[in-house]
Structures are given as structure tokens and as C-alpha cells.
Amino acid sequence: MKTSPDVATTETAKHDYEPVIGLEVHVELKTKSKMFCSCRNEFGAEPNTAVCPTCLGMPGSLPVINRVAVEYLCKAGFALGCDVAPYSKFDRKNYFYPDMPKNYQISQYDMPLTTGGGVTLSSGKRIRLNRIHLEEDTGKNLHAGGAMAGSDYTLIDYNRAGVPLMEIVSEPDISSSDEAEDYLAELKAVLSYIGVSDVKMHEGSLRCDANVSIRPRGANELGTKTEVKNMNSFRSVGRAIKHEIARQAERLAAGDRIVQETRGWDEVKGTTYSMRSKEEAHDYRYFPEPDLVPLALDADVLARWRSELPELPDARRKRFAQQYGLSEYDAQVLTAERSDADFYEATAAACDDPKQAANWLMGDVRRALQSAGFTALAQSPMTAAQLGELIRLVKSGAITGKAGKEVCDILVAKGGDPNAIVAERGLGAVTDSTEIAAMVDQAITANQKSVDAYKGGKANAFDFIVGQVMKVSRGKANVEIVRALIKERLG
Ligand SMILES: [Zn+2]
Numbered sequence: 001m002k003t004s005p006d007v008a009t010t011e012t013a014k015h016d017y018e019p020v021i022g023l024e025v026h027v028e029l030k031t032k033s034k035m036f037c038s039c040r041n042e043f044g045a046e047p048n049t050a051v052c053p054t055c056l057g058m059p060g061s062l063p064v065i066n067r068v069a070v071e072y073l074c075k076a077g078f079a080l081g082c083d084v085a086p087y088s089k090f091d092r093k094n095y096f097y098p099d100m101p102k103n104y105q106i107s108q109y110d111m112p113l114t115t116g117g118g119v120t121l122s123s124g125k126r127i128r129l130n131r132i133h134l135e136e137d138t139g140k141n142l143h144a145g146g147a148m149a150g151s152d153y154t155l156i157d158y159n160r161a162g163v164p165l166m167e168i169v170s171e172p173d174i175s176s177s178d179e180a181e182d183y184l185a186e187l188k189a190v191l192s193y194i195g196v197s198d199v200k201m202h203e204g205s206l207r208c209d210a211n212v213s214i215r216p217r218g219a220n221e222l223g224t225k226t227e228v229k230n231m232n233s234f235r236s237v238g239r240a241i242k243h244e245i246a247r248q249a250e251r252l253a254a255g256d257r258i259v260q261e262t263r264g265w266d267e268v269k270g271t272t273y274s275m276r277s278k279e280e281a282h283d284y285r286y287f288p289e290p291d292l293v294p295l296a297l298d299a300d301v302l303a304r305w306r307s308e309l310p311e312l313p314d315a316r317r318k319r320f321a322q323q324y325g326l327s328e329y330d331a332q333v334l335t336a337e338r339s340d341a342d343f344y345e346a347t348a349a350a351c352d353d354p355k356q357a358a359n360w361l362m363g364d365v366r367r368a369l370q371s372a373g374f375t376a377l378a379q380s381p382m383t384a385a386q387l388g389e390l391i392r393l394v395k396s397g398a399i400t401g402k403a404g405k406e407v408c409d410i411l412v413a414k415g416g417d418p419n420a421i422v423a424e425r426g427l428g429a430v431t432d433s434t435e436i437a438a439m440v441d442q443a444i445t446a447n448q449k450s451v452d453a454y455k456g457g458k459a460n461a462f463d464f465i466v467g468q469v470m471k472v473s474r475g476k477a478n479v480e481i482v483r484a485l486i487k488e489r490l491g
Contacts, residue, residue: 017214017252019245020222021180022172023237025187027197028137028163028205029072035136035164036063036106043203047142047157055162057102062291065090069164070295071305072196073113073134076166078306079194080187082117082132086302089294090134094285099139099156107135107167109286113295119170119190120314121182122332128171137163172211172222177241181234184208185336189313193338201233208237212244214252223248224258228272230265240265244272316341324354330362339378350388353395360391364405368412381415390418402475403427431478433485436469439477440485443468454490462486 034041037054053061077084091109112133118126139161144151168187174180188199188206198205213225228244231237243265248258263272311319313335320331320341335341340361348357365377365387374380390411394404399422407421422428430436443465444451450468454461469482 016217017249018217019175020172020213020215021174021241022211023170023174023180023183024209024211025168025184026207027166027168027191027199029069029166030195030197031066031068031072031164033066034162035066035069036162039162041163043205045159047155047159050159051161055101056158063106065292065295066164069134070113070297073132073166074297074302074305075194075309076191076196077114077117077132079190079309079312080117080119080129082114082129084114084302085111086297086299087294088113090289090292091286092289097138098154099141099161101139101158101161105135105138106289106292108133119183119186121179121186123182125179127173127183130169130171132166132168135165135167137161137165177238180210180241181238184234184237189336193310193313210237210241212241212248213258214245214248224260226258226260227262227278228265229262229275232267236265236267239270240272243270247272324348324358326354326358330358333362334358337376343377343384346384347387347391350385351391351395353391356391356395357388360387360408364408365412368409371409372413380412382411383415386411386415386418393418393422397429397431397478399427399429400475400479403429427476429478430473430476431481433481436477436481437485439469439472440482440489442472444489451490
């Protein structure tokens with residue numbers, strides 16, 4: 001899909017290095033309550049209003065596993081082709097963060113809920129997954145410095161502490177920043193289709209860390225990796241990886257060594273910077289969570305969850321291309337969001353013309369969304385039935401294509417009945433031959449030069465006269481009738 005050259009790849013090619021990238025993606029699950037307590041799981045609530053003794057880590061409080069979080073993770077696992085373990089367990093990962101009230105995080109270490117699976121890129125390349133495990137989110141530090149001028153303290157909001165989180169760990173199969181962005185887009189599409197998360201990077205419900213290393217092309221051994229954090233969009237993930245690859249190549253070319261460390265991404269400067277030396281697993285002193293029994297899932301429950309999966313983006317894309325005769329690109333765009341794909345199918349059914357439905361959605365509707373200030377089709381009040389009716393009106397010649405665009409703008413901005421809009425604004429096409437004939441005669445009389453030119457063999461003079469008639473009719477004359485009548489008059 002992306003055609004722009006990968007700067008980092010050209011950068012490393014000079015020294016013949018090959019980038020090796022693995023992504024760790026944290027996804028907040030869209031459950032009603034938190035992972036181990038009944039506090040509500042909600043973005044944007046007043047600070048510290050969704051907390052209880054369990055998610056605040058009070059002594060004596062006990063965790064209870066959220067059944068829906070387990071269901072969502074298993075569904076993500078099935079959708080991504082993973083092996084879902086009927087028996088898994090939770091472990092304590094011990095470390096200190098001010099926004100983590102228990103001083104440990106309940107996670108999964110050596111027996112995660114899923115292993116294997118993968119994500120297929122639009123190029124067809126498959127990126128293997130190592131595992132998906134279930135854990136809990138931390139709270140949020142709010143650094144007051146910027147917002148409250150002169151202050152240098154930090155406030156903590158524990159609403160997010162204990163929100164169900166799944167960590168999706170890929171194998172280091174990604175070899176460029178473009179592939180990393182594509183991987184995230186495909187992953188996001190799958191997760192939003194199955195409805196387990198909002199997957200909004202700007203709200204933090206999807207977060208991504210990138211493990212980046214480079215090695216001499218063709219080498220088997222992996223180079224020393226750095227982990228890059230703090231990217232807040234797919235684009236910044238791409239930029240950060242590109243920068244990190246170039247930085248490592250430069251270091252190696254200068255004869256330096258890469259230090260294994262965690263690096264932050266500075267969006268404004270467009271560079272990565274050292275945050276801390278990278279922890280190893282043994283630093284966390286994992287041990288089995290003593291407050292929770294292992295998780296044993298019945299085969300019939302797993303089978304039911306698997307059977308509840310909807311048609312996934314990849315399958316839907318292929319079906320759109322086949323069933324509706326859409327190009328690969330159109331099918332890709334129209335299936336990126338589940339709600340858009342549903343809208344498209346409903347529109348195609350309403351106007352009984354899949355090709356036209358695609359053209360309108362990819363063209364005039366998209367343009368109208370932009371001018372109405374919407375970023376997604378779902379924000380417009382227009383229904384598929386309304387758009388379908390508009391397409392029918394244009395196809396039947398009841399309104400011209402130009403009038404159709406005008407109605408489209410109104411529908412996208414406000415919704416409504418296309419027939420009523422046409423009547424209200426007097427947009428109906430002029431199809432009455434006597435009426436059109438009068439306009440044709442008027443245009444011929446007023447443009448005698450063009451008439452002579454046409455008779456003298458200048459074919460484009462004909463289109464000029466057609467244009468003049470359309471102008472007289474203010475774009476409403478049926479153009480087929482106009483052309484036929486001019487031909488008749490000029491012989
Ligand atoms: Zn709680």
C-alpha cells in the first residue's frame with residue numbers, strides 16, 4: 001500500500017545492515033469493569049473516582065478474574081490464529097512505579113493465555129506472534145509542571161490502575177518502518193472488528209513499544225536491541241523506528257557498540273533518547289500469583305467463543321473484491337473499519353449497484369465528510385438508505401451528477417430524504433424536450449461562431465455549445481437530450 005521509499009532502509013543499505021524489528025503492543029480491553037475488581041473501566045472519568053481497595057492495593061484486598069476480559073483475549077487469540085491454552089496462570093511482576101499502587105503487576109509469565117499466531121501484512125508477508133497475555137494497566141502520572149505554571153509536582157490518577165490489558169508480542173519478523181505501520185493497521189482492524197477494544201492510540205487504548213536492532217545483511221546472529229517507547233500514533237512509530245535504525249547504523253559505522261537500553265521518542269525533535277538501561281526478566285522476580293487460582297477453560301466455552309467471531313477484515317476484503325467486483329485498493333479502504341464496511345454493503349443493496357456505491361463512498365462522500373469537518377463516516381447522520389436513494393436518483397437521470405454532488409453535501413452534513421432535498425432546492429433535472437429545445441435554440445442563436453466552426457469540421461465546438469445550454473439550464477438539463485437536440489438542429 002505504501003510506496004514512499006523507506007529512508008532508513010536506504011540509510012542502512014549504505015553499510016549493508018538489515019533491520020530486525022519486533023513490536024510489543026498493549027491493548028486495553030473494552031470491558032465494563034476492571035481486570036480484578038468491579039470498578040468501572042471508563043476513559044476520561046474524574047480522577048480517582050473509579051477506584052476501590054483492590055485496585056488501590058490495600059492490604060487484605062483480593063483480586064477476582066474478570067470473565068469478559070478472558071473471553072476478549074481468547075477471541076483476539078482465535079482471530080489472530082493463536083493457540084489458546086485451556087490452562088494458564090497469573091504471575092506477579094515486581095517493580096516499583098508511583099502509578100502502580102500494589103508495587104507489583106499481575107501479569108502472565110511462563111504460561112500465557114495464547115502462543116503462536118500471526119498478522120498478515122497487505123503485501124502478504126506474515127509476521128508471527130510469540131504470545132498474547134493478560135495483565136492489568138497502571139494508573140497515570142499527571143506532571144503538573146506545564147499545565148500549572150511554576151509548580152513542579154506530580155499528581156496520580158488511579159482510574160486506569162487495574163484496567164484489563166492484553167500484551168501482543170510479535171516475533172522479530174518486521175524488517176522496515178513501513179512494515180511496522182502496516183502491522184499495526186492490520187492488527188487494529190482485526191481487534192476493532194471483533195469489538196474487544198477501542199484501539200485508539202491517541203487515548204492510549206493501544207500503545208506500542210518497538211524492539212529495534214540491526215545486523216550485517218545475511219547474518220544469523222541478532223544485533224543488540226534497544227526498546228523504543230512513547231510513540232503516540234502509527235506515524236510516530238514509523239518515524240521512531242526509522243530514526244533508531246539510522247542512529248544504530250551510524251554508531252556501528254563509527255565503530256561504536258550499541259547499548260541495550262530503553263529509549264524514549266521525542267515527537268518534536270524527531271529523535272530517540274536514552275531513558276534507562278533495559279531490565280531483564282529476572283529483574284522482576286516473577287512468581288505465581290498466590291491470590292489467584294490458575295485459569296482452566298472448558299473446551300465447549302472456548303469453542304463457543306471461537307464460533308462467535310464475526311467475518312474478519314481479510315476475509316471481508318477478499319469477499320468484497322469477488323462479490324462486488326471491487327479493485328483490491330477499494331476493497332482495502334472500504335473494509336478498514338467494520339462500520340464502514342457495513343455501511344457500504346447496505347448502500348450497495350439500497351441502490352442495487354455495488355460499483356456506484358463504492359465510487360460515491362470513495363469519492364464524493366469522502367470529500368463531503370472533509371468539508372463538513374468529520375473524520376469518520378460514522379460521525380455523519382447520513383444513512384445507507386439515504387445515500388442509496390441519492391445514487392438511484394442520479395442513475396435514473398432524475399437529477400444531474402452536479403445536482404447529485406450538492407445533495408450529497410447536504411446528506412453528509414445533516415442527513416435527510418434526498419427526494420425532499422431535491423424538491424426543496426429545485427434541483428430536479430429538466431427532461432422536458434420542448435423546454436430543452438428552447439434553450440438549445442437560444443444557445444445556437446447566441447453562438448453563431450461556434451456553430452460555423454462546428455460545421456467547418458471543428459468537433460470540440462459541439463461540446464462548447466452543449467456547455468452553453470447547460471449554463472442556460474443552470475446545470476439541470478438532461479445532457480443526453482441536449483446533445484441529441486443540438487445534433488438534430490445542426491445536422
Ligand atoms: Zn477497583
